[in-house]
Amino acid sequence: MKVQQDTINNFFSLNSTRFAIPVYQRNYTWATEHCAKLLEDIVAITKDKNKTHFMGTITFIIHLVSEENSLRNTQEYVIIDGQQRITTIMLLLKAMQQISTNEQIKNEITRFLSDGSISNRLRLKPIKRDREAFALVMEGRWNEITGFSNIKQNYHFFIKELRGYIEKGYSIEEIYSAFLRLKIVGIGLEKGDDDPQVVFESINATGVHLEGVDLIRNFLMMGEDSNRQQNLYDRYWKPLEECLVKESVIKDFIEAYLRIYYGAKVKKNDTYYTFKQHYKEHFSNDIEGLMKNLCNYSRIYQIFIDEHFNLARSDILDKKLVILRQKISNIVNLKFGVSYPFIMQLANDFEQEKLDFENFNAMLELLISYHARRAICNFESNALNKVTYELYKNLLNSYDVSSEGLERFLGQRDGREIFPNNERVKRAFEECSAYSLKSHCKFILYEIEKLINAEPPKDENLEIEHFYPQNPVEEWREFVGEEYERLESIYLHTFGNLSLSGQNQKLGNKPFKEKVELLLENGSLKLNEYFTNMDTWGIENIKERSAYLAEKFCEVNIFRDISKEYRIKPLLKTLADNLTNYPLRILHFPNGEKCNVKTGRELAKAICDYIYKNHKEKAQKFIGDENPPFFTFDETKATHKANSDGSISIEIGCEEGKFWFISGASLQNIGKNLEKFITSCNLKAQDFKIES
Template sequence: MARINLLDTRTTSFGDLISNGKIYRVPPFQRDYSWSEENWEDLWQDILALHTNPDSSHYMGALVLQSSSTSDKEFTIIDGQQRLATLSIIAIAVIQKIQNLVDREEEAEANKDRQEILRRTYLSDRDPRSLRYSSKLLLNENNNDFYQSNLINLRTPRNIRSLSKSNQLLWRAFQYFFNCLEKLQEVIQSGEKLATFLTDTVAQRLLFIQINVEDELNAYTVFETLNARGIELSATDLLKNYLFSLFRGPDDLQEAQRQWRRIVNTVQMENFPDFLRYYLSLKETRVRRERLFKVIRESVKNAQQAFDLLDQLENYSSLFIALGNSNDEFWRDTPDNRAYIRELELFKVRQAYPTLFAAHDKFTRENFTRLLKLVCVLSFRYTIVSSLNPNELETLYNKVAIAITNGEVTSPRQVFDNLRSIYVSDEKFSQDFSLLSISTKGQKKKLVRYILCKLEADASHIDVNEDSFSIEHILPESPTDDWRQYFNDAQIEELAYRIGNLTPLEPYLNRQVGNEVYPIKQATYQKSVYVLTQNIVAEEWTPDTLVRRQGDLAKRAVHIWSSDFSA
């Protein structure tokens, strides 16, 4: 039965949706209206194609509605508010065009009747007390007043610039479609043709897949099933709406809204699902994206629990952003952490975030720094050099995060003991490093600079600035024929980006040697301040020479990227 409820689907049109006294509500805290001219133009071109081809139809995508528990005529719009709002605005623009005909006394009585019928069909009936029209579509708390007062009642706002951005977009959408209609000269001269354009083309031949769900959990599952563009945003909105529904008093609700805005402004909407998953991984095992909403529903059931969750999320939000930005002010008081954070950025490591979340709360500053170093070493060995399966990382870091949260793991050494299975052995690391090849083009270039910088600092015992040198390819990327007496085409392709073929060199020396033959390069290398480069003293540069050098660098790498706790 649950599956039937989840996938209660049908094909429907805008006209079918909006007729028969049905009311559609956008959740009060759903995102504001955000469509812009690009979206309006795409929709209008689709409508024009239908207008010129009367036998055609156009698919508008899925529309997710939540049924009301009290009325079979009321629905909450979970996904599709932008499309429904825009189609309603087109209906308003058509009705305004008919009003223009009435004002010009063209078939005034007939057009008044048409106008009234269209209003009742696509907008709503008139209130007998205020004589104002209210919509069958109710927008969110930021847009609904403007939509009802100005658009539904065809009242031009006094000061458009004073409107919020989303309300300006609503008004601009009306103006856009009103002007588009003006170009359909064969339509706007007749109230009958305007009515036909709305009822037959817009209302009947723009089709939706209507998906009805019974509760928020099913709605969330639908988002995951559809895998639509923008799913993260919609899923985040759904989570927000559920939390806000738990607050009863206006003061609590306003405070929750303020707190939510601070969190989302910090982590950014598109990152929120990942952020929430890392937070939940402090207590839950194997939290998948598709289970986020279910976990929240099971653990947060009242206003106090919702506030507790928001407090925790706000507490971790700054750390979440700082883990991806070594220049963040968060590290001002712990500057030693910045180098390790840069490495995590470079390695694109996020599986460790739950462990780092937990440790930042529970460990001393010194131990948190030691843990950052450990995570960098583990990541470099496991991911960068040995290219092992990242799935195991997430599971293990999740378990360690829970253990730290529960007080079972209290030090970096204990973390290492729990992660020992992903610490690549010295033997394997050395073997893999001996074969390591990384392109020096694009984003990978930063990784090569980092590796050469660490190798040089170890050889010279001097800190090296990663931006101070050029990456010299001993065997050039585009070698001259002189090089081909030692390297064939296959070897050139295989060996040009091997770490053993790369070395730091001053930019001016790098420009001097260019694609020169090896003896000229080797003589120039002796002028360099970089010890790694000075040590290139082989008489010839051949595949065997390159492999031997990389083997020597691998031995150096073993103790550079070594855990403090592996002995």
């Protein structure tokens, strides 16, 4: 590493030296305020020839590049920090040359602006996107620049400002002399002796940070000379940018790409260091191999962002490729983003003819069914991260990368990762807040429509319609009767009260009979024929229609259940187990009775009620004699405890009055306290079983 503080005069006087802006750098972006500050700093030292001004550092990698038609080498300084600064200096020099009438100054600037080689090229080689505008300015043909250009704008700014300073009494000779006294620190890195990436990371740790994509792009090409950089950029990085277009999409793609190798270990704000680890572990000393792999997956990633993009497989009919694209579009619309790394690997196998159409298509359908069923049953979506990120690896190591392998794997999931079966889905349909699912809701209703209608209308023309309106007029409430409040609070947004329509504004709050007539007259949707013979509309009607739709849902092939042979028997936890993150569903009592429970509060009430009903004396003795901290007969104490630290307080009714069960709100705390209560009544916690 060579570090030297010097004046601009000496730094730009080097013969056979060219400055190259790396191809991976961003466009020239300095605004006029940056240029104004630089010029102000120069003018401030014009009157005192002993004064200098430090304008910063320029860091570069030194390469020796052969000159054309010569045995000589040119030193190429590949700029890794200072691109904006050095480009601005060149524009200012050209502006001073244009303004000056001093031939000596004009000739000196000409030498500064060229590299001193036999071919006498411009000393600065900008990136391709800035190269034409820069060359036109240097050739005095700035008026030929089309469109907006920071290069053109800042050159004009310098011309205008220099003339302004001359009008104020400054001479161009004074300004030029002050310019030559500017000081910079040049940090030259020599290939083989220094690691430019380490230096760049140190520089990036101060000032304005580059992030993720920029750092990765720099890492891939920084160590190469400008010709090699251009080759790598044109062959691999430019196609990647053309595929993905937006910076945000490239960022998402790189995260998904890294998850192929590192799964859930990838952190959103740490992709750069994970990428470096990936290079070291999987592509050591093979930058081009890594870029080729990255470029290939970026092309595949288009299946998530371009509705017209098809995978490449010459032996597969276009019709089948369109089917795959439609299935993947469904996954995108369902916002099942955590499945992208798995699908990318399947798509890669498919293009390499390791995976056939039938298996790929069936696997996509299983993913759709898995996601839709879990949404209906209100399972946490973040539980899918662990499943999907490691899915390909699990299939490869323990099953088979096929639809049967995927079905077997998903059939083994339980707890938070479970693939809900038909029975559970049908139960959930009744009270599922389907309207809040938005994309799921419309997709599910439309797939049911396709099942019962041989010629369904196009889905883009349809919207979700509430049969009982979201904002009902009084006539609707009178029609439903006294249960309208319960309907509006619990059943308004459930599947049973929802349908599809292309005329929502026309339907609005229309009375029941008018609404039915309009639905039938102005549409070809079979879903709405259900309402034909209806004379009433209330909670029971909604429940019945929910049950009907649930049956139809289970008949849709894309939502099919896993074969029973691949499912494990439901695993039951007991009150003796840690219930953290365990999805509650059915509580089995020791006497064979059972009840539905969804929350820790419902679980605690059900068990307290059961014990007090069936083992009253033991319960009274324990509560009265032991005075446990999780029971109280004092309502004020129970309320205060709940309000002060977020504990749950559950009222239990009995012949003697009321008492309260108090516990920390987590399932683990509730379970431990209930276990103490159960064992203190000479019962076994293992006999209280909970089905997920």
